[in-house]
Amino acid sequence: MNASFHDVIVIGGGPAGLAAAISASDNGANVLLIEREARLGGILKQCIHDGFGLLRFGEKLSGPEYAERFIDELRQRAIDVKTLTFVTKIDNTGDGFRVHTVSRGGVTVETAKALVLATGCRERTAKQVFIHGTRPAGVFTAGTAQHFTNLLGLQPAKRCVILGSGDIGLIMARRLTLEGAEVLGVYEAKPTPSGLTRNLHQCLYDYNIPLYLSHTVTRVFGADRLEGVEIAEVDDRMTPIPGTQRRLDCDALILSVGLIPENELAESLGVRLDPRTKGPVCDERCMTSVDGVFCCGNALHVNDLVDYVSANAEQAGKAAALYQPHERRLIDLQPSDDLLYLVPQKLDLGDLDGDLTVYFRSRSEENGCTLEITVDDTPVFTKRYAFLRPPEMEQLTLQPRNWGLAENSVVRFSLKRQEQEAQT
Numbered sequence: 272m273n274a275s276f277h278d279v280i281v282i283g284g285g286p287a288g289l290a291a292a293i294s295a296s297d298n299g300a301n302v303l304l305i306e307r308e309a310r311l312g313g314i315l316k317q318c319i320h321d322g323f324g325l326l327r328f329g330e331k332l333s334g335p336e337y338a339e340r341f342i343d344e345l346r347q348r349a350i351d352v353k354t355l356t357f358v359t360k361i362d363n364t365g366d367g368f369r370v371h372t373v374s375r376g377g378v379t380v381e382t383a384k385a386l387v388l389a390t391g392c393r394e395r396t397a398k399q400v401f402i403h404g405t406r407p408a409g410v411f412t413a414g415t416a417q418h419f420t421n422l423l424g425l426q427p428a429k430r431c432v433i434l435g436s437g438d439i440g441l442i443m444a445r446r447l448t449l450e451g452a453e454v455l456g457v458y459e460a461k462p463t464p465s466g467l468t469r470n471l472h473q474c475l476y477d478y479n480i481p482l483y484l485s486h487t488v489t490r491v492f493g494a495d496r497l498e499g500v501e502i503a504e505v506d507d508r509m510t511p512i513p514g515t516q517r518r519l520d521c522d523a524l525i526l527s528v529g530l531i532p533e534n535e536l537a538e539s540l541g542v543r544l545d546p547r548t549k550g551p552v553c554d555e556r557c558m559t560s561v562d563g564v565f566c567c568g569n570a571l572h573v574n575d576l577v578d579y580v581s582a583n584a585e586q587a588g589k590a591a592a593l594y595q596p597h598e599r600r601l602i603d604l605q606p607s608d609d610l611l612y613l614v615p616q617k618l619d620l621g622d623l624d625g626d627l628t629v630y631f632r633s634r635s636e637e638n639g640c641t642l643e644i645t646v647d648d649t650p651v652f653t654k655r656y657a658f659l660r661p662p663e664m665e666q667l668t669l670q671p672r673n674w675g676l677a678e679n680s681v682v683r684f685s686l687k688r689q690e691q692e693a694q695t
């Protein structure tokens with residue numbers, strides 16, 4: 272077994288890993304980037320539609336174009352890259368990490384002072400949304416259908432139903448329509464759509480693809496190949512309403528029912544996960560509960576725009592490069608129940624000089640509300656929003672050095688609705 276030493280090892284070569292590796296290198300670190308696939312770019316390789324990079328470059332790029340800009344930057348630096356290399360295990364040695372990998376060259380152990388986990392997310396499957404019936408071919412996650420269509424040039428469906436109104440499902444509704452398939456409809460169990468507003472317009476309404484809210488798929492039919500699905504209306508607890516079932520004949524069911532951060536490696540290191548994000552609990556520098564282990568991109572929390580992923584990963588890469596073990600004085604950043612989640616979850620009192628970038632989502636659709644941050648019940652920041660929607664993540668840059676924070680401070684983020692505002 273060979274062993275080589277780097278200051279920083281970045282695991283995952285998607286947009287997060289690329290930006291983290293570049294930023295770590297620019298901040299003086301000797302960097303190794305490890306990617307299990309043959310090519311860098313992560314999931315962006317299969318996202319051939321445009322809309323990437325509007326915030327960062329002010330241009331509408333396709334996924335591969337966006338990724339290529341970072342791959343070009345990476346190649347201009349002395350960053351070691353290992354592709355077709357899978358990280359199987361990591362040991363924490365106390366003063367660094369031993370990263371075990373498997374590749375065509377065999378089993379290798381790489382060592383580093385700091386790690387950046389940029390392993391992305393995975394899609395929820397049919398089993399995770401409790402669909403009954405047989406197990407015929409023709410039930411795909413939207414990402415798998417995207418892979419078949421855009422990378423392999425294969426058409427996974429001629430007449431299909433899409434379950435879930437997440438962004439990848441909306442994008443695949445349009446993509447499959449353009450490839451000549453009939454998309455019978457997008458069925459969403461919640462009373463509101465899960466995807467970005469721009470995707471609802473550009474992918475469904477512009478192509479007359481119907482969206483059925485408060486509906487779900489309860490059963491699939493077919494022995495070898497899918498022959499149909501059973502659709503049912505659901506009540507406000509998302510339980511199918513008896514008597515509303517009907518069968519739709521189709522040859523494919525495409526699932527877009529959520530993404531989950533991929534965190535087996537983090538868990539094996541004892542990194543604490545946040546049940547709200549399903550990603551690691553981290554501080555303002557993206558450091559997890561394990562000193563020297565940083566996390567960014569979709570492994571940290573599912574982002575809706577890749578531009579946010581790159582910005583967040585640059586922060587993680589820089590922090591990993593500059594990492595020196597020190598005693599952390601962490602306080603909680605607490606989201607109220609109105610917020611689906613808040614990242615980061617912790618703030619290090621020893622690091623109040625810089626700006627704090629936070630990401631949050633509201634739990635429900637809000638028209639006219641104010642985000643209020645309080646320290647020990649005293650407001651220190653407010654921002655008014657004309658509307659908030661759970662699918663649309665919000666980003667804020669704050670200056671906590673002005674908040675008078677101490678070790679026992681309680682920092683709380685909450686939403687005030689119009690009627691509450693009127694009362695105060």
Ligand SMILES: Cc1cc2nc3c(=O)[nH]c(=O)nc-3n(C[C@H](O)[C@H](O)[C@H](O)COP(=O)(O)OP(=O)(O)OC[C@H]3O[C@@H](n4cnc5c(N)ncnc54)[C@H](O)[C@@H]3O)c2cc1C
Nearest residue numbers: 283285286287306307313314357358390391414568569577
């Ligand atoms: C199927 C799918 C389709 C998407 N489509 C869109 C879209 O159309 N538009 C959009 O804005 N966003 C889309 N997203 C969201 C998109 O994932 C993010 O914007 C962005 O790609 C996240 O970057 P990332 O680097 O965190 O993750 P990824 O792009 O997923 O990259 C993670 C990388 O880590 C590697 N990796 C994981 N584990 C290991 C390991 N153990 N060893 C070595 N390498 C490992 C993976 O192979 C992968 O290359 C999609 C997500 C998915 C899952």
